[in-house]
Amino acid sequence: MPDRPLDEKLLGEYDPQFVEFYNSLMRRQTVMHEMSVEDARRAYDMSMIAEGEPAEVESQVDHEITYEGGSYQVRVFTPKGPTPKGGYPCFIYYHGGGWVVGCLKTDAVYCTHWANHANCVVVSVNYRHAPEHPFPAAVDDAWHSFTWVHDNASKLNVNPHRVAVGGTSAGGNLTANVCHMVNLYNAESKKPYPPLAYQMLFIASLDNGMGKLKYPSVMKYLNVAGAGAELLLWFSEKYFPEKSALSDVRASPMQYPDASFQQLPPTYFIVAGMDMLRDEAIAYHEKLLKFGIKSELNVYQGMPHIFFGMRAVLEKADQAITGSMEALKKAFNSTSTKL
Template sequence: MSKLMSRVPLGVQAGFARAVFALPGPVRRLIAGPPIRVDGQELALDAQLLLVLDRLGDHEFVRGTPEQARANLARTVPLVAGPPIEPVAVRELSLGGVPARLYTPAEDTDAMLVYYHGGGWVLGTLDSHDNTCRYFAREAGVKVLSVDYRLAPEHAFPAAVDDAVSAFRHAHAKAADFGVDPGRIAVGGDSAGGNLAAVTSLLTTRDGGPAPAFQLLLYPGADSSVRRPSRDLFAEGFFLTSANIDWFCDHYCPDVAQRSDPRFSVLLAEDLTGLPPAYLATAGFDPLRDEGEAFGAKLADAGVPVTVRRQRDLIHGYASFLGLGTRFREATAEAAGALRTGLALARP
């Protein structure tokens, strides 16, 4: 069945997926199967249904070479992202040589989010996270500057970190050109992008600034030095797998000794004091869940104002699934609200 579905044009598959998610709850439950419960949590019906459709369409998250995986991601994004969110003005630009895309909402704003996309430092583009950035621009009422940092294995660690920090510093230096307050620029990202946002906050703070006003960290990778329980609890079957994580790390940072560097495993930084306030979200059914929450706890212990929120019924990547169902948007809406509030409180 999965091989048959994989031959169906993606536009037809996208229409089929939207139709399935529009069915009455009992029918969707029948298609998804019995509820899945792990670690005292029950998987959301929307997430369980997405996983079923993912298997039927044979859309494995990571497959083959990096080039093949990138092509697969480009094909499947339209299935889950949904139609472009409007009204948002979009402009391509460069941040000191780093390609970027600026999203401007209809409402007037002097706040900005510098956003780093997910994809394990190997996958992801400005296009793969286009609708996620559109969503934050519209719902948080901020300008979003999406950064197209260099990817591994062509550009291994710490190239992505260098680009992430450079992009933030460029945005801060050119704040007047963007029409934003330099004191109201946040950093954020999902998964590997959440890692880069946290690392950017760490490095700019330790360098004496300028530093971000706020951190928006969605299910970030935080520590590759320890294998925590969630890595085994959700090793397979919940979108991001343990094998995927190994694949990403091997491409991004093949030198295992370097993986204890706080620029890679930010949780291992000795001192987190003075970092910007943060909203850190994890997904209950995510192998990265425990390391993300450990980082949130360490931020709190360092006196950083932080909200750590576990979306108990969701899977990794939920901010990219805005075109299906309602639960993914609900969780992402909470993040947008936290960003809006965090930057409002940063106003002089």
């Protein structure tokens, strides 16, 4: 049985509640980057138990979507709340998992709470995964799912003028891509999409280019619990088998043109204070502010990347998810209800 004690150099920085949980349940577990892809996927699915109990929604329906690029699945959560005039607002969600692991079960518990609390339809997207489908398959599916929601707005009973997007980790990367792709599409199209109401970036991967080492958090948290350098490299090698892809803006949304940043929607960040990805999220937030975009940054000190999926066991994870629920509700309440 493996034994992976927390790095002594970082021990004093962790939140005590995380240390207790790690030592009792995680310290002797096999880590994903030492598993086969299939075993890693099973282990990741099992970890969803730490998200807690779902809310009772009106319905959840799965759809298989096929297009010229491939096929993927979505799960549509309809809330118990009353249908607003003009249709429900819609939150399109992209799960995390390094573009390799995750499925429709991933963060499904959170989706039920976002749906009921914000009285919105949540469309959770299970995009294609690497290594079977490397970059840019996940980005292609993310963009197609956005267009699918708009094409099926009446069937979904959603208002296309009240659409938000959000995602966790790799899903945050996809979220940022979709926001920029809307801008690029609208700049060239005679039938532009309505502006996005909101984007939510949870522990997001936003800059995977060759300059990643410029962020101090990358080197500081190489050996952080749960999602250190070995796991991130394992994911990256599967999603980006061609290293030339790392120079593509779809790998690193930080590198999209300034003109697109100037048109991004209001943004909400959840950032783990002990995350290799921390500083790129903060830099992205600061870039948004520079261009006059409303952006709220929430940094949870003492928490590693993996805290986001532990609402049932960590108080700060509960605070993060509860905060995201309230922020989404507030964002939709401030948007137009027109059709």
